[in-house]
Amino acid sequence: MNAQASSKLATDYARQLSQFFSTDQLDDWARKTGFIVRARKLSAVGWLKMLLSESANLYHFSLGQECGLLAAQAQIYLKKQSLQERWTPTCIAFLRKVITQLLEQQLGYNSAQLGGPFKRIIIGDSTSFELPACHQNTYKGYGGSSSPSALKIYYEYDLKAGMVIDLQDSHGTHADTRFNRTQQVEAGDLILQDLGFFTYGFYQQV
Known part of the structure; x- marks a missing residue:
């Protein structure tokens, strides 16, 4: 370009x-x-x-x-x-701050339309992408045929409250399961994540 x-x-x-x-x-x-x-x-x-x-x-x-x-x-x-x-x-x-506010505006939803027994409806997901090799000391990638540097971004969004409750950056090599934290799960929560976050140990603790 x-x-x-x-x-x-x-x-x-x-x-x-x-x-x-x-x-x-x-x-x-x-x-x-x-x-x-x-x-x-x-x-x-x-x-x-x-x-x-x-x-x-x-x-x-x-x-x-x-x-x-x-x-x-x-x-x-x-x-x-x-x-x-x-x-x-x-x-x-x-x-x-800018990304959080942009996500909240883009994902904004009228919570009055959401009934049901759940106190919070939390959507959690991550995305990752390669970075130039010069960033490998800050964000590690897998290397090989891929870049030695990669970034993973994880976020959680409370659909009923209409707000981002977590936004983290980490090495691209980190598994999604490392973002599971039982201390942040409250009674009455509905948590929606894909199978990449699933571990038996986490759900047993919850």
């Missing part, structure tokens, strides 16, 4: 994102998570647009390319080291 097509696709993504969240709302979440402490060159919207451009290309960008995207798309000029320093736990907290 060339730079012009990538920029157009990222702009389309950003436009869709703006239908769910305002610039002020994104900036507020960035401040509350500590990603943005004070007024600076890099805005929450500019950061997300850069990431959307990178995802549109389906391959890893270098720091230099990411700096180029910021300059071209948002007239934000940062050095590579300054950009690298933005990748902190507060950045991950901000992205997790």
Whole structure:
């Protein structure tokens, strides 16, 4: 994908994102998570647009390319080291907040339509995908003919409450069963998961 097509696709993504969240709302979440402490060159919207451009290309960008995207798309000029320093736990907290809110809006449901005896209806699932090899120390993959780095994302959604109750990232090599936690199961819960989460030990404890 060339730079012009990538920029157009990222702009389309950003436009869709703006239908769910305002610039002020994104900036507020960035401040509350500590990603943005004070007024600076890099805005929450500019950061997300850069990431959307990178995802549109389906391959890893270098720091230099990411700096180029910021300059071209948002007239934000940062050095590579300054950009690298933005990748902190507060950045991950901000992205997790955006994803959580987006899931809740997309999966929103009128709980008044859900009757039955269950206190909560919890849907749990995971997705995984390969990452560039440079991330293998953070997120391990299986290697071989596949990338040595992979990421798995697990989420739980309470259908009756209309809210995300868990969102985790882990190594791509982790089995789904590791996300089963008996201490988070309450009386009256209906839990919907595929067979990849099934273990006799877990259900015996429940």
